[in-house]
Amino acid sequence: MELKDLYRDVILDHNRTPRNFGPLEGASANVEGSNPLCGDRLTLHLRIAGDRIADVKFEGHGCAISTASASLMTEAIKGRTRAEALELFGRVHALLTDDAAVPDESLGKLAALSGVREFPARVKCASLCWHTLATALRSPAPESIPAVSTE
Ligand code: ZN
Numbered sequence: 511m512e513l514k515d516l517y518r519d520v521i522l523d524h525n526r527t528p529r530n531f532g533p534l535e536g537a538s539a540n541v542e543g544s545n546p547l548c549g550d551r552l553t554l555h556l557r558i559a560g561d562r563i564a565d566v567k568f569e570g571h572g573c574a575i576s577t578a579s580a581s582l583m584t585e586a587i588k589g590r591t592r593a594e595a596l597e598l599f600g601r602v603h604a605l606l607t608d609d610a611a612v613p614d615e616s617l618g619k620l621a622a623l624s625g626v627r628e629f630p631a632r633v634k635c636a637s638l639c640w641h642t643l644a645t646a647l648r649s650p651a652p653e654s655i656p657a658v659s660t661e
Contacts, residue, residue, distance in 0.1 A: 517625035520582070524619075525574040530584035534567040539652035543642030545634045545660040550576035554642045556652065561591050568639065575632050579623060580639035586620055592647045599644045606633050634660040 534540075534555035544551045550572030557565040566588050568580045583602075587595045598620075604611040605624045613621030626636045638660055646652040 517622040520619050520622035521578040524578035524581040528577050528581040530567045532567055539646050541642050541646045542657040543638050545638045548573055548635050550635055550638055563587050563590055573635050575635040576638055579636040583639050599640050602640055606637055
C-alpha cells in the first residue's frame with residue numbers, strides 16, 4: 511500500500527466516523543470557527559482543568575477534510591497541556607503549509623494531514639479546527655472569545 515492511500519484512508523475513516531463528536535457537558539469554552547471559503551463550520555468544546563485539556567469534543571458540519579481534521583485533532587490533544595497542544599498546532603501547521611516538512615512518527619495519525627498539501631485550496635479546511643484551538647488556548651478568557659474565521 512502506498513503512503514498516499516494510507517493517508518486517504520485515515521481521512522475517510524475519520525470523516526465517516528468522527529471521534530469526539532457531540533456536545534460536551536461542563537465545557538469551559540465553546541469556540542466557533544468557520545472557513546467561509548468552503549462553508550465549513552465547527553464549534554470546539556474544551557474542558558480545561560488547570561493547564562490541561564481534560565476533555566474536548568466538536569460539533570458542526572463541513573467537508574470531509576475539515577471533519578476528519580477536527581476528529582484527528584481531538585484525539586491528539588485530549589489530556590495534553592496547553593503548551594503541548596500549541597506545539598502540536600505548530601507542527602501540523604508546518605505539515606499543511608511547508609512542502610519540506612516531513613511527518614515524523616510521533617505525529618501518529620496526524621501525519622495523514624500532510625496529504626492535504628497536494629490540494630492547496632483545502633488547506634484551510636484542515637487548519638480551521640487547529641486555528642480555533644490555538645485561539646482558544648492563547649486567550650486569557652477562552653470562555654468569551656469571538657468566533658474564529660480563516661478569512
Ligand atoms: Zn472544507
